[in-house]
Amino acid sequence: MSHQSPPSTEPSKQSASNQSRGGLDGIIAGQTRLSTVGKSGFGLTYLGYSIEDLAEHGTFEEVAYLLLVGRLPNSIELQAFKDRLAAGRSIPKPLRKTLERIPSTAHPMDVLRTVASMLGTLEPEGAFENAIKVSQRLLACMPTALTYWHRFHREGKPREFDLDEPSIASHFLATLKNRKPTEIETRAMDVSLILYAEHEWNASTFTARVIASTLSDFYSAITGGIGALRGPLHGGANEAAMELLDQMTDPDSAEASLLTMLSKKMKVMGFGHRVYKGADPRSDIIKPWAKRLCEATGNEQLYAISERIETVMRREKGMFPNVDFYSASLYRSLEIPTPLFTPIFVLSRISGWSAHILEQRADNRLIRPLADYTGPEPRPWSPISQR
Template identity: 55%
Template sequence: MTNQTVAGLKGVSAGQTAICTVGSEGNSLHYRGYSIEDMVGQACFEEVAYLLIYGELPNQSKLAAYQQKLKSLRDLPEALKIVLKLIPRTAHPMDVLKVGCAFLGTLESETHPTQQQCDIADRLMALFPSIVMYWYQWHHLGREIDTHTEADGVAAHFLELLLQRKPEAMVSEAVDQSLILYAEHEFNASTFAARVTTATLSDFYSAITSAIGTLRGPLHGGANEAAMELIEAYQTPAEAKAGLLDRLARKEKIMGFGHAVYKIRDPRSDIIQGWAKKLAALRGDKVIYPVAEMIDKMMRDEKHMFPNLDFYSAAAYHFCDIPTELFTPIFVFARIAGWSAHVIEQRQNNKIIRPGAEYIGPEPRPFVAIANR
């Protein structure tokens, strides 16, 4: 046991997990032993979510039953619809998810954790797109939508609620595959928050609400929205080059670059970049993708830094006609799988998480009564 303080707990092992390895063997990423490179292109998001939550890959009939179960859980309780209508239009959609999750916890409380936890995980996975889109459509477009769709997967369901029509096949596939990439990432900040909450023997909804609040920040999930704002700030690669040099001279942090664990590359980035490029071609884009590539080149040349998942996923989502403020909620639609797996794992061998701190305040001193101060 060491008493040395490590800023941000960087590189410190804070527990054991059988769910995911990040950054080992040349900056790879594995979920329960399967590499993401093997899963994308071969699996759909629900297969991966099932693997994370239930521990093993489903066969065809288990997957069909799982997708059917998720489909049956997409309807919002009436009381939640009322709450969603009351949340202001100006709220951030991440706050809508946070409130939605917490409120659902009062309607469908967890009373028997070991029996209910997987069902709650599935309910939240099915309901998160419905929560955000019901609120979004009501406040932004003035329409009350039916949140039930017959779409097979979470990605197509979300897109159908957003676009109010069936999405193009490539768009649906791109979002589905991005959900696999976002599904899990070991002891990242939001997952750790979920585990800290779980470790106090709190309920499932509280753990996920903590996680959503933690994911919201721009150094974590919020980076994809900030990356889009950056890309959209430039009209040409030349403008982007000059702008980046300027930002770096001002020591600005460039969102969508760098990583706390990966040191050479983020293995998820190449995959999502491929999708961004394909979607750019689909849309006939001549601005967003070339600008993004120039920002990428400048960061590599000037800072020896590489894009993380959030950078090219911003461009990809943009080409899918998804409004920027919905980018981080998509992260939630995926990461609920990883968070749930961690809540369940934490409960299996629980110990309250309570680290120490290195005290740097005043030496002990006499208390002075208020009348004498």
């Protein structure tokens, strides 16, 4: 499939002033063969496959296998991988009990952070040779843990789940909704999982790699990744975008509210990107799915409001939507509660984080940069009686 390459975002062309603003802007912090966001002429690729091809032809399981193993599976390998994932869906009893005790008011990202950490105590990684097994276990059981916690607190009682759905996308939707998802619902969810799977050295992946570089265990690296993803400048943006959309009643008033926000220099979540400068290719893929699902579920007004916000952001700020903006209306059309939006990102990104942890371990050196010291000159110790 042919697609237009985004404008170059080669780090060497980043301006010195950007770098002086901190945030490691434009700095190459290491190497990866897993994906590229910014290499000129590549677009977004996972191990050389374009995100457009992956989203059009692939399934999330194929993409997860690609990231973990380094090549696409044949049909026998794919089925075996899916069988292993299906076998790992159940959650151990002590974890179930913990999920029942976590308050219903907790943020689901905190729930997933706890799940990753607790599973590390129940099923520790042990030797690094077990890493692939751990990554598959996390991929398989995190959706169950999330929907178990959600449903337990909504319904006030434990429940058994049917764990036989053929894919992670349909398993998540089925356990969340207590009904078999339709084909279009499953495919829309699957595409969003593909888009969220991997994205080079973003903040949460960097976090996971830093932790892995200390030779810590797999669960610690994933738990740290979840913590980094939680913030609204990163994964939390899809949830924040939905909260904004929920305040809008129609396109005209949305435009007026947005102009007010911009005049106050407020950030609009779901727009902008550190590396992409002209467009986020994932947004162009998720947007038609959002349109399709919004139209199929009577959410045309939500889609119209979203499009107006996009138009105004382009006109007023020259800014483009990132993957999180249209994910919001897509997930709303799938009747997914807003606080579960960012956790879906986790369910998918476990594949990318896992691949990065494996890559880091394969050629490890402690990640330990320097800081430019801006504190006081050396000075004498002052005894407490003289302070």
